[in-house]
Amino acid sequence: MERRYIQQLTPQEQVREVFRAGGKQLRPNRHGALYLQLDLTDRTGTINARMWNASEQLYRSFENGDYVRVEGTTQIYQGALQLIVSRIQRVNSDEVDPADFTPVAPCQVDHLMNRLAELLRGLRNPALRNLAECFLLDEAFLRDLAKAPAGMKFHHAYEGGLVDHVVNLMELARLVAPRYPELDAELLLMGAFLHDIGKVRELTYEREYGYSDAGQLLGHLVIGTQMLEEKIRRSEELAGEPFPAELALRLKHMIVSHHGQLDFGSPKPPMTLEALALHCLDHLDAWMAAFRQCIKEDPNVDSAWTAFHSQLDRKLFKGTPAATAPFGLAAEQSPEPPA
Known part of the structure; x- marks a missing residue:
């Protein structure tokens, strides 16, 4: 059957x-x-x-x-x-x-991993480029990044979801930075790459999606800053000189503040232009993914509105099939369910 x-x-x-x-x-x-x-x-x-x-x-x-x-x-x-x-x-x-x-990834993970490397190797700041290279040379990290989800349910919750979210955020950073000349565009791009790296150790994703012991006890903000410190030490060994102290501090601040508010889990709110931009772009991409998934999976197939979502605290308007075509819901554009 x-x-x-x-x-x-x-x-x-x-x-x-x-x-x-x-x-x-x-x-x-x-x-x-x-x-x-x-x-x-x-x-x-x-x-x-x-x-x-x-x-x-x-x-x-x-x-x-x-x-x-x-x-x-x-x-x-x-x-x-x-x-x-x-x-x-x-x-x-x-x-x-x-x-x-195995959750179906709505993305081509190999393409995303290649794009990630392309964006990072395009950095002109020598310290940032050397730091990025330390991540790109870590094969175990890259394997985990290609498999990890970005979240448990609504936030890119599929294999490769983390790199999908990260690359999308980096592309958004490249689009937004020129509109605000005061921003350090390369710092924002690197922050977009680093902000969720702790999730490769926070989450478990071999058999089922869950949280590791470190994820439960520390969370990905703390784990991410630890991973950044590891790679900064490695970049110093390879470069033969200290990593700029203020640059390291700004990168760490972007990781720990990207949730935006203390009651959302950030130990500090954004206090630099780049941290603020990162938070806003991260919030946009995560919520767009959540809305799209809720619309796509809504059981009210004959209604223009989704059912009420307790986690989103609202219903969502789906509109006509033509209006929702960009979300992949129009019959002529959406793939058939797997047989």
Whole structure:
């Protein structure tokens, strides 16, 4: 029977399919009865699932990252599609095609990696160019960068999502910098490259998307500054001279301030022109990606409006098919769901 992918599911549909499990939790309801909550994923996305009247034995019968065969019914809850599970059972990995569970990247990762190297090697500032080269010579870092997502759900949450976000931000920096002559264009470009590098160590993305111990305890802002310090030391060894102290300080500030506000996780708000520009461009690219994904995956296919998204705290207007064509939603421009 032809596989049904998450992006193809509709409300009130009977489902019997294999997914990858993640984020499982065994919780008591208000009456004390246990229920299982987890995320189910395939190559097209993630759906939240719940199984009522669960047991600890069932909870321990599979691990996060395992493949599970699930039976249940879809429904809309708080504006999102979820699956009410009636049965769940672990499946051996040799019984599935791993390609069915690798998130589909809407980008050409090899092309993005080449473009990244081109942009970094075009830097004219010798200190920045030497620093960039230290990253480009690190094969392990480049492998991780090509695989890592930029986020867990809405923010470029697919293999290669991080380099997609980073390169897009660097291209935006090149467009914006000439409009503000006071900006150091090369510093902004390097900051766009560096701002999220800590995510290659903050996130886990081999079996399922999650957070490493370092990610939980430190976060990508701290990890990113540590990685920058490592490469600054390496660039000093290769150049045979100290890296400019103020330049290092400005780069670190861009990493730690790019979330923009203290209550968004930044230990410092942006206090330089380049840090402010980076925050605004990062915010733009992340939210554009989130809006596009919500519109693309909205279950209200017959409505001009999406369902209410609790994480975005709003509905989104989709408009007519012609109006949403730039988002890849027009029938003649969007690829068929994978068979």
